[in-house]
Amino acid sequence: MRKITSTIRNNPILCISGLLALISCFFVLPDLQYLSYINVRVLAILFGLMLIVAALGHIGTFDVLTNKLLSKVKTYRGISLLMSLLSFFLSMFLTNDVSLVTLVPFAIMVLAPFGENRKLMFTLIIMTVAANLASMLTPIGNPQNLYLYDNYKIALPEFLLLMLPYSALSLALIIALTFILVKGSDKLPPLKNTEAKKLSLVKLLIYFALFVLNILTVVGYVHFLISLGVTVIAMLIMDRKSFKKADYNLLVTFVFFFILIGNIGRIDAITGALSGLVSSYPVPAAVLSSQIISNVPAAMLLSAFTDDGKSLIIGTNLGGLGTLIASMASLITYRFHAKFSKEQKEKTGEKQDNYILNFTIINVVMLVILFGFYLILNR
Secondary structure (H helix, E strand, O other): OHHHHHHHHHOHHHHHHHHHHHHHHHHOOOOHHHHHOOOHHHHHHHHHHHHHHHHHHHOOHHHHHHHHHHOOOOEHHHHHHHHHHHHHHHHHHHOHHHHHHHHHHHHHHHHHHHOOHHHHHHHHHHHHHHHHHHHHHOOOOOHHHHHHHHHHOOOHHHHHHHHHHHHHHHHHHHHHHHHHHOOOOOEOOOOOOOOOOOOOHHHHHHHHHHHHHHHHHHOOOOOHHHHHHHHHHHHHHHOOOHHHHOOHHHHHHHHHHHHHHHHHOOOHHHHHHHHHHHHHOHHHHHHHHHHHHOHHHHHHHHHHHOOOHHHHHHHHHHOOOOOOOOOHHHHHHHHHHHHHHHHHHHHHOOOOOOHHHHHHHHHHHHHHHHHHHHHHHOO
């Protein structure tokens, strides 16, 4: 029973999507048409990118990059801003969840010795907002972008131009947020040297070439089976541990939602109701749906009921703000902070700040600003 409870707590979206997919199977009995539900191309690209990013992490790429940058900054606010900017720009290419998994533990390690737990909490929240917002600029920045980009066959320049205004405003807001919430210019204690190993230039070049190959697959120049095959073979030879780091829960979640969406599309009553709502108000529908079921499932679900892919891209990306579950990447930071907060409480006995409350307030404010910006651009 404990294992079941732990699984549900650690993977709520996976469990919910699996339950919904199972329920939908009672309304549309399994048949050969189920095979057409699964978008193998999206799954293959996601898996390939996961392997490459994991391999880059194993050779210390991100540690070296982060340490080089942090060595130039000596104040709390300066490091907080730098970590947020790193989270912002890395998420455009490494996805929001990967950038947070990489940077959040490092931020805690660097800033925790200073004893400013409230500033640390705000730094982690800003980093999370930065990753979620910056990831909207590129098709590979987050899973819903990759899915919608492929589903609606949007040209890359068109995609970038669509999200560029929102990304530019987001960058300004992240900088402003850091100066407002992380006050003071206190000097930090010396940073620990975490560069335990030197980068392997050969491996770095090979992994970069694989990354480029997968990007060419995203934009349609290389068949996904070729890039997947080359990537898997390369990882089997060079870094088998990367297979353990892949987010299989996310891949299975995608499969569950492919089944759910495929079945819903064959239920006339639901199709008619959702089609009318999403067709009339695609962006608000995407934002609100994301608050309840998270933006990746919302993108996959709502795409079955509208041809307006651009509105869904905007809506699901803005919808990543708001509640803690609006973006699955936000749960990553929450878990790291919860563990740190528990350790601090046991060590000092002091009550820790309410992360979820502060997170929600900051995210709702950001969502209101960006949704207002959307209304101005589309009035």
